[in-house]
Amino acid sequence: MLQSIHDKAKGVLGIIIVILLGLTFALWGIGDYLTGATEKYAARVDGEDITESEFNQGMDNQRQRLEQMFQGRIPDSPMFQQRMKDQVLQRLIAQRVLKKTIDDDGYRIADQALFKKIRDMEAFQVEGAFDNASYHAIVQGRGMTTTKFQNLFRNDLAVQQLQDGVMRSTVIGNGELNILNRIQQQSRDINYLQFSDSLFAEGVVVTDEQIETYFDSNQSRFMHPEAVSISYVELKSSDLAKDIAVDETALKQLYDVYASSVSSKEQRKARHILITSPADASAEEQQKKQAQAQALLVRIQAGESFEALAKAQSNDPGSAEKGGDLGWVSKGMMVPEFETALYTLEKGAVSAVVKSTYGYHIIRLDEIKATQADSFESKKAALVAQYQAQQIEDDFADKSEVMATTAYESDLGLAEVADKLGLEIQTLSAFTRGQGQGIADNAKVRQAAFAPDVLVNGRNSEVIELDSGHAVILRVEEHTKAKVKALSDVKAQIKATLSASxxxxxxxxxxxSALAMLEQGKAIDSEEVKKTASLVRLGSVKRDDKKANPQVLQEAFVMARPETGASGYIVVELAGGAAVIELTAVTEPEDASPEQLEILARQFQNEQATRDMEVVLSYLKSEVVIMLQPEL
Known part of the structure; x- marks a missing residue:
């Protein structure tokens, strides 16, 4: 059964669970349960850190989303990367502010509501019914305990409560909806003359004097950016593998650890009866539920069928209809109280009443499946790889420390670092603050090279971790300040700019000129009016027409309504030219039907709720202290 769950988690079900758990991962970040308390922060919200790991995970997720959207082609320009960083960081800040708000304002999701949401998730169902083993296996497969998942999902639902409250406060009457309908469904009869810049480019003459004048007035646009050339030493964990000798004693120790872990993975097939009792229930209610469970236990001990009682009395819908069957269970899959009781039972035994966060359980152990460790010889290749990986990691950490200490203390540039670690000093030609090649394609390298202590004081940089198992230390060898380019280098560029202008x-x-003729009564399709333009007849269109030029539509739908039999005109600037728009008629729609009003109401409510939520979030941010990491 577990194998089938594993297979499904890798296939379609895996996709579903990624989507369903995606909200949780995106909202709170995996850093909440993977990072330590001493990690650097990317931002701080009222004293609570958003760690660099959370930020980096958010960046990775954003890159993956963009790569999927754009078939792997996303801009690598510094401006785009910085904008992406800002968006990810602001999203994480917003999530943390919302989390603080729901905690402070007492938004709570009851256990019953939480468990119902989980049971209703298609990802956790087998043949249309909630499957407890699938639930535990899939959540664990995402690197989480069920308790952690429940806590995060509970928070997500609380945020949804806040958002639903904002949406419910958005109200619109039928009068406003009819106005909205008239705005959306109104149609206008439009023609326009399009004047293309390219048609007028032939007769343009740009003189050298004009070019020089423009150059003198706009020198800041024609600068060679500040640049540096560097030398550096590079430490890669992949280069350390050849130096690792295999230690048989260490392999035996690793095997013993493996064998011990396998033996602890014994599986047990169990059934249970659950009498739910919310954690916040009164003492009287708790006693009542416990007594109900105790009465069932007495009936089981008296010989009644466990399976029949489970079907009739258990509050766990996922297992009740199967006579309480939970399938095969291993350690870590169940809440601690349940697990402790299960692993103290002998085969066929029934537990006493067990209290957990879900309520009161009666557990029966049906079967035990012991696990068998593979032989040392069959595991040896994997153990060697594990041993070497650990040795490389340790060696890399040690050498990184030596690298950092030597670079800081040395007055000999990078020579002493290279000699001590047997590394080669490499060089990299000029790159700027915003763009580079080779290792300077990494923003961390550019940031380090232009840091004052390195650029101005001539010091070695700190160790720069480019990736896991890849670090460098650099030193600036040449610094070129920003300077104006020679006129000869930019003359063609300036000429093109002036020609286009x-x-x-x-x-x-x-x-x-065409507008003046139209206002004098000339027809828009007369040769005199359209001699240097192309005439486009749109006819009757709505403001959301997909085929028309959006700039033309935007301007045409704010024009004043012309008198009957007359036309209105306006000149607008377009990308690549200009246009004269002719508006000949405005047609109002009929009043919306009740069904149309209902659709409009939902549409307006969603759009307005989104805007209101942005206002709420802006206010909530203003009420907390937010600190950003300047070196991010």
Whole structure:
């Protein structure tokens, strides 16, 4: 059974669980349960850290989403990367602020509601019914305990409560909905003349004097950026593998640890009867539930069928209909109280009443499946790989420390570091603060190279960890300050800019000339009016028409309604040219039907709730102290 669960988790069910657990991972970050308290923070919200691990995980998730959206092609420009960093960090801050709010304001999800949500998840169901073994195995497969998952999911549902409250406060009447319907469904009859800059480019003449004047007035646009060339030493864990000798004694010790862990994975097939009792129930209610469970235990001890009582009395819908059958269970799958009781039973025995966070259990152990460790010889290759990986990790850590200490203390540049560790001093040609090649493609390297202590004081950098098992120390060898480029280098660029500007002026002038003729009564399709333009007849369109130029639509739908039989005109600037828009008629829609009003109400409520939530979040942020890590 566990194998089938494993297979499903790798396939379609794996995709489902990633999506379902994605909210939890995205909202609270895996750093909550993987990182230590001493880790550096990326931001701090009222004294609570958002760790660098959480931030890095968020960046990885964002990159994966973008790569999926754009088939693996995402911009690597510094500006794009910085914008992505800002978005990820602000999202994490928003999540932490919301978490603080739901904790402070007492948003709570009752156990019954939480368990119902979990039981209703399709990912945890087998043949349409909740399957407890699938639930535990799949959650554990995502690197979480069920308790951790429940806590995170409970928080997610509490945030949803807050968002639902905001949505319910958004109210709109039928009068407003009819106005909204008229705005959305109104149609306008539109034609326009399009004047393209490219048609006016041929007659443009740009003189050397104009180029020089533009260059002198805009030198800040034509700068060679500040740049540095560096030398560096590089430590890679992959280069350390050849130096690792295999120690047979150490392999035996690793095997003993493995064998011990396997023996602890004994599986037990169990049944249970659950009488649920919320953690916040009164003492009287708790006693009542315990007595109910105790009465069932007495009936079982008197010879009644455990399976029949489970079907009739158990409050666990996932197992009750199967006579309380939980399938095969291993350590770590159940809550501690349940597990302790189960692993003290002999085969066929029934436990006393066991209290857990879910309520009161009666447990029966049906079968025991002992696990068998593989032989040392069959595991040896894996043990060698494990041993070497650990030795490489330790060796890399030791050498990184030597690398850092020597670089800090040495007055000989990188030579002493290279000699002590047997590394080669490498060089890298000029790169800027925002862009580089080789190792300088990594923002950490550029940041270190332009740090004042390295750039100005001529010191070696600190150890820069580029990736797991990959570190460098660098030193600036040459620093080139920003300077203005030679006119000859940018002359063609300036000429193109001025040519485009003059062509734009001519297309605008032609559009204004056409407007004047139209206002004098000339027809839009007359040769005199359209001689340097192309005429586009849109006809009757709505404001969300997908085929029309969106800039034209936007301007046309804010034009004043023309009088009957007349037309209105306006000149607008377009990307690559200009346009003269002619509005000939405005047609109002009929009043919306009740069904249409209902659809509009939902649409408006969702959009307005999103805007309101942004306002709420902005206010909540203003009420807490937020600190950002400047070196991020």
């Amino acid at each position: 003059q062509a734009r002026e001519k297309s605008q002038a032609a559009a204004l």
